Amino acid sequence: MQQQPDIPGVTYITPTANIRSAANGGRAKCLQRLIRLGLPVPDTFAIDFATVAGIAQGTRIDTAALIDMFGGGALVSVRPSSTTADWGGPPSVLNIGMTRAQHSALSHRLGPQAADALYSRFIQSFATQIARLNPDLFDGQDIDAMLAAYEEEMDEPFPQDPAAQLHAVLSAMARAWDGTTARILRQARGAPADAGLGLVVQRMVLGVGNPAQGESGSGVIQFVSSKTGGPQITGRYMRQSQGREALVKGAGALYLTSDPRGTSLQDHAPEIYEHLQTYGGLCRTRLREEMQIEFTIHHGALHILDAIRVKRSSRAALRIAVDLATDGIIPEGEAVLRIAPRALLDVLHHQVDPEATLSLIATGIPAAPGAATGRLVFTAEAAQAALAREEDVILVRRETTPDDVLGMHAARGILCERGGPTSHAAVIARGLGLPCVVGASDIAIDERNRRFRAPDGSTYREGDVITLDGAAGQIIQGAAPLLEPALDDAFRIILQWADERRDIGVRANCDTPAEARVAARFDAEGIGLCRTEHMFFDDGRLTVMREMIFAESRTDRAAALDQLLPVQRADFTELFHIMAGRPVTIRLLDPPLHEFLPSDRRGMLDLAASLDLPLEAVQTRIRALAEFNPMLGMRGVRLGIAFPEIYEMQARAIFEAAVATTPRVTPEVMIPLVSARREVELVKSRIDAVAAQVRTESGVEFDYNLGVMVETPRAALRADEIAEYATFLSFGTNDLTQMTYGLSRDDASRFMSAYVREKVFPDDPFLQLDQDGVGELLTIGAERGRRGRPDVILSICGEHGGDPDSIAFVRAAGFDYVSCSPFRVPVARMAAAHIAI
Numbered sequence: 001m002q003q004q005p006d007i008p009g010v011t012y013i014t015p016t017a018n019i020r021s022a023a024n025g026g027r028a029k030c031l032q033r034l035i036r037l038g039l040p041v042p043d044t045f046a047i048d049f050a051t052v053a054g055i056a057q058g059t060r061i062d063t064a065a066l067i068d069m070f071g072g073g074a075l076v077s078v079r080p081s082s083t084t085a086d087w088g089g090p091p092s093v094l095n096i097g098m099t100r101a102q103h104s105a106l107s108h109r110l111g112p113q114a115a116d117a118l119y120s121r122f123i124q125s126f127a128t129q130i131a132r133l134n135p136d137l138f139d140g141q142d143i144d145a146m147l148a149a150y151e152e153e154m155d156e157p158f159p160q161d162p163a164a165q166l167h168a169v170l171s172a173m174a175r176a177w178d179g180t181t182a183r184i185l186r187q188a189r190g191a192p193a194d195a196g197l198g199l200v201v202q203r204m205v206l207g208v209g210n211p212a213q214g215e216s217g218s219g220v221i222q223f224v225s226s227k228t229g230g231p232q233i234t235g236r237y238m239r240q241s242q243g244r245e246a247l248v249k250g251a252g253a254l255y256l257t258s259d260p261r262g263t264s265l266q267d268h269a270p271e272i273y274e275h276l277q278t279y280g281g282l283c284r285t286r287l288r289e290e291m292q293i294e295f296t297i298h299h300g301a302l303h304i305l306d307a308i309r310v311k312r313s314s315r316a317a318l319r320i321a322v323d324l325a326t327d328g329i330i331p332e333g334e335a336v337l338r339i340a341p342r343a344l345l346d347v348l349h350h351q352v353d354p355e356a357t358l359s360l361i362a363t364g365i366p367a368a369p370g371a372a373t374g375r376l377v378f379t380a381e382a383a384q385a386a387l388a389r390e391e392d393v394i395l396v397r398r399e400t401t402p403d404d405v406l407g408m409h410a411a412r413g414i415l416c417e418r419g420g421p422t423s424h425a426a427v428i429a430r431g432l433g434l435p436c437v438v439g440a441s442d443i444a445i446d447e448r449n450r451r452f453r454a455p456d457g458s459t460y461r462e463g464d465v466i467t468l469d470g471a472a473g474q475i476i477q478g479a480a481p482l483l484e485p486a487l488d489d490a491f492r493i494i495l496q497w498a499d500e501r502r503d504i505g506v507r508a509n510c511d512t513p514a515e516a517r518v519a520a521r522f523d524a525e526g527i528g529l530c531r532t533e534h535m536f537f538d539d540g541r542l543t544v545m546r547e548m549i550f551a552e553s554r555t556d557r558a559a560a561l562d563q564l565l566p567v568q569r570a571d572f573t574e575l576f577h578i579m580a581g582r583p584v585t586i587r588l589l590d591p592p593l594h595e596f597l598p599s600d601r602r603g604m605l606d607l608a609a610s611l612d613l614p615l616e617a618v619q620t621r622i623r624a625l626a627e628f629n630p631m632l633g634m635r636g637v638r639l640g641i642a643f644p645e646i647y648e649m650q651a652r653a654i655f656e657a658a659v660a661t662t663p664r665v666t667p668e669v670m671i672p673l674v675s676a677r678r679e680v681e682l683v684k685s686r687i688d689a690v691a692a693q694v695r696t697e698s699g700v701e702f703d704y705n706l707g708v709m710v711e712t713p714r715a716a717l718r719a720d721e722i723a724e725y726a727t728f729l730s731f732g733t734n735d736l737t738q739m740t741y742g743l744s745r746d747d748a749s750r751f752m753s754a755y756v757r758e759k760v761f762p763d764d765p766f767l768q769l770d771q772d773g774v775g776e777l778l779t780i781g782a783e784r785g786r787r788g789r790p791d792v793i794l795s796i797c798g799e800h801g802g803d804p805d806s807i808a809f810v811r812a813a814g815f816d817y818v819s820c821s822p823f824r825v826p827v828a829r830m831a832a833a834h835i836a837i
């Protein structure tokens, strides 16, 4: 047993040593847990964050004393230990302490071959990782040539003092953590700006040995599939090898389990294989996590060097969490908390329709799942520029480098001519949840001219649309039909557990039956917003709508509305039917009428033809309807006040649909863009009259709820008097943000990136709720609304409704539910549970 060294910031890891993730990093903490479980972990010392930060600044620690702790002649490894493994860290360095003297000692003990392998590997990794020399200088060279090359480049001999070697390694790793690239990469994975790095110094178990003395080699093993999370033993084992990298690169690995295709660790060393299984089970139950175990066997003895959380897709994460909870290892609530709400979006990945006929451009290595369509760009800058324009792009690179990371963030998919499943592009894309195809060597990229040549000789240029299938490794011409993602049981179960814990409702914003079906499938508790104007964009309906707009008299308008009535009734009937008794909130017509009218001559000519009017008449009417500021003009309830018959038709369609639906629904009718109590009073009296008529005509008694959208600051400030007429208030934070800032939601993108870059706004307030300003109006509106009507139902239905931070905010303000786009519903359900637990 070692002693605690007398070196500040360095701790010998024992079951009782003071090792904390926050000070020593996750790897050091995990090694202590493995030691506590009694696993055979070689001697390990942890260097804490503060000390490593000091080393990066030039402080020296007593590496001679540290290496002496291992006893004479020991080799050691140094590995990074950041707070969580996801934040990365510099690569591990093995075999520190390997010197000429060690080389000859090991030649005697293990044979010259093994000693040569260890020494040359160390020289190579020291030269390239620590001294940062060109790897080509060392590839395929013998030891003498490597030492000569090192001396030639560095103007000093290769260090032969283990303490000096260790110092060089520690300071290179500490400095690498401080580098800009490493910083950007880890911040992209959620690390804070001041994330620390710890280091662990561990006695090497060689993994290469004298075959006569028993099995030697190294491997990794895990007990669940990283893809699905289901039980499956996978990993690699290689005889006479050491370290993860050798395994990843190395050819000739053995199978772990008996396999008809070749020999396996299970056959070679069944007792070791069994031990590994026991250790895996111990980790699962005691560390309450699925771990990948890194092990080395030396002369027949098994050593556990490390264990890390099994890398997992979001789908696997769900399955692992659900299985751990089902087996009683973690509580259900913890399983819910282990899944980041946004991770559910990954399980909702798109897929290329397998039935579709595709025009294949080329294939490559499938590197990250999902499918995406976008325009080709060939530089990271172009991808970022496209993001500012909200354009979907596929970033094509020969191979990616850390310089491309920001561009990758901005792209929908990544395509590389080179690389493999563990290449930079693949790893980053998987982390970002982007579909990625690498190693597409059949395409010839011409980066300078921004194009690539396909195997059939055709050329694809910047701006051309392709689809990338990251699951099949296919590059497809044009926009391929995409299927909605498949959801498995774990998805359903975890959301059920989430639902049992959350205390705020989740509805969906749906305008079409297709969206309502998605919402119902994701167990939305109802429709919180149906924007009826979105029902009019198909061709036949648009013509009738335009007839209505062009009507010069009340009678003409009524005639057009008579045609719209059955269409709307059918729409609402279908929505009620799909939602099967769940509440459906239908918003009366909101947008400025001119949005329904053509803006160019071609469109006006078509309209003139379909309305049988002279072009001149169409142009005059369009001019008459034009507004300087349409978003602040004749829209929302103002339409309803000026042309009461529009809202009356919609109300009739809603009520007639409701009385014809079983199970019976209580329709909710919502008035948009309200700013004054009298608006609500007027509209309510007319809708009440329509309801009375429909009751009489149908002989069916029914209720309805009338609500108001709070999306002008005045509506929030006067919510008390507005609530006298409204049983519910739904905060439309899109317009409320627009009006609170005086910021056009359609034009803000022109300067938004400059505003965010200059930190004028912390975020785009149309994406992240401005809790200080708009949020205050929400709080005021909620309080005053409740003052006017104590049981008023409060909700939010702007785009912020699906955002976890906004959900937390409105829950704290006592809102009853949020309403968001259908695909966001699972994220919102999960986020709501996280807040409540």
Ligand code: PEP
Pocket (backbone or CB within 6 Å): 529, 531, 590, 711, 731, 732, 733, 734, 735, 736, 797, 798, 799
């Ligand atoms: C809103 O303004 O927040 C809202 C939901 O309505 P729309 O986006 O249709 O204006």
Ligand code: MG
Pocket (backbone or CB within 6 Å): 672, 711, 732, 734, 735
């Ligand atoms: Mg609005």
